[in-house]
Amino acid sequence: MAGKNGKQKIAAYCRVSTEKEDQLMSLQAQKDFFEGYAAKNNLELVELYADEGISGTKLKNRKEFNRMMADAQQGRFECVYVKDVSRLARNVVDFLQSIRKLKALNIDCRFVTANMSSNDGELTLTILAAVAQEESANLSKRVKFGKKRNAEKGRVPNIVYGYDKTAGDYFNLAVNEAEAKVVKRIFEYYVHQRHGANKIAQLLNKEGLLTKRKCRWSQQAVSAILTNPLYIGKVINGKESVKDFLTGERVKNAIDKQFVVDKPELAVIDRELFDKAQALLAERTETFRLTKKRQSNKYCFSTLIKCGDCGYSFRRTYRKYVKEYIRWCCSGRNANGVDFCRNRTIVDEKELLEEIKKYLGGLVSSKDKLLKQTIAEFRKKYKPEEHELSESFILSELSRLKKAKAKQIEMFEVDAISLAELKERTTELNAAIARYENELSVIRGNTSVMTRIDEMVRKYCGSIQVVLSADIIDNAMLRKVIEKIVVTVEGEIKVYLKLFSDLEINHAAAI
Secondary structure: OEOOOOOEEEEEEEEOOOOOHHHHHHHHHHHHHHHHHHHHOOEEEEEEEEEOOOOOOOOOOOHHHHHHHHHHHOOOOOEEEEOOHHHHOOOHHHHHHHHHHHHHOOOEEEEOOOOEEHHHOHHHHHHHHHHHHHHHHHHHHHHHHHHHHHHHOOOOOOOOOOEEEOOOOOOOEEEOHHHHHHHHHHHHHHHOOOOOHHHHHHHHHHOOOOOOOOOOOOHHHHHHHHOOHHHHOEEEEOOEEEEEOOOOEEEEOOHHHOEEEEOHHHOOOOHHHHHHHHHHHHHHHHHHHHHOOOOOOOOOOOOOEEEOOOOOEEEEEEEEEOEEEEEEEEHHHHHHOOOOOOOOOOEEHHHHHHHHHHHHHHHHHOHHHHHHHHHHHHHHHOOHHHOOOOHHHHHHHHHHHHHHHHHHHHHHHOOOOOHHHHHHHHHHHHHHHHHHHHHHHHHHOOHHHHHHHHHHHHHHHHHHHHHHHOOOOOHHHHHHHEEEEEEOOOOOEEEEEHHHHHOOOOOEEEO
8 A cells, every 4th residue: 555656654653661851852863763764765654653751561551552553443554663672562462462463454563673574473573572571670670679779768759848859869858948837837727727628728829829840739739748747757668569560550568568767857847736637637537438528617617516416517507588697507407307306406606606705705704713613624523532543553554555556656657557547546545545644643633733724724715815806706716715516406505615625524514
């Protein structure tokens, strides 16, 4: 089959395996070669197919190669030119299947460097393809060895927000102070203001901030930062490895195959803040898994008001008829019907805010009264005369519990357990540690614990003042002073203070 000008119609295929600049220059050189080769040999170059940054071991990801095979089915050309065997494929099976498919279509495949054709027989070509495959296997081994050495040294090959590559050293990082401040804000937004990853991305985009690759922030980008232990100075490499270089299949490595290196000089946030973020992530993930409901802080009372009957959060409803009405009702009853929940109580948002402000204002106006109430509630739970445990026993238990918690955190950091498992395993440990610490304070005398309570009360009153002085009260403000608001079937509203929650005291005030 020849063209109208009598020239043989040919196609050319070329490929480079990385997107590095020198490789892409090689690709251009291959293109220039074939254009010159066609002109010199009186051939009509119908199409030049070129895959950039694609491995030669797998055909399924090579779009241009697959396009060439589809065009072959349409009879667009009668011969395919490739510079050498390794450019067509480094997988012997794929190589043979490809030239056989072309031959079945009466299309010859010529390899310029070897000066051979698929019509010359398969034996020699198969040997050349096998050599190319072995070369690819050896290259894979060298890359794995290099990655292992870098991992052992705690090197970070990728680009990470909050850090810059050290000049002249591709693998080591230096803290970027401006970006590190943004990282701290992301963790503060998430832990203390209870913003979700999507909300945080919106806030950053509103300020015109960009990611390391100069892109807009996304939920995924924020989540990647919240889960990266590099921000507390812990480098983890080797979480996965390539099982088979031909298929590219990746497998998760066992703990003893991973590399964990501490680099405190790279820490930009403290360990406590990071751990709180991981616990909150696990809690929200588990909540969504069980209820399919995401954490929300869109409105002032979002997920703060709980139903005393079914346990579901109250949801906000808006109506406008002459006047505006913003009310809250049980989402369980609203979504699942009256048989699901008996709570018919409707709470007016404006009235509830006024009552809460009045209640909180009363607490601040008499700090001494709040302090006395807090101490009284604390003593009610931890009465000295009821203690039968010795100080040595409590100290021993505290040491054991803290070691157990540290072990669980360590297992999470090396990917031995998930966030959900970490949350599940440490919830009871945290409660037990808090209980023993409070009991120890009572046994040793109330001086130190009373001082701590006094400091907490004063700090708490400062948070209340922020709420009372705000023109618009948002969800983050309320969460700093209120743990939850429970509405009973009878219409009673109980407020649980964050102060008491922090002290492991389950006390509510009716408003």
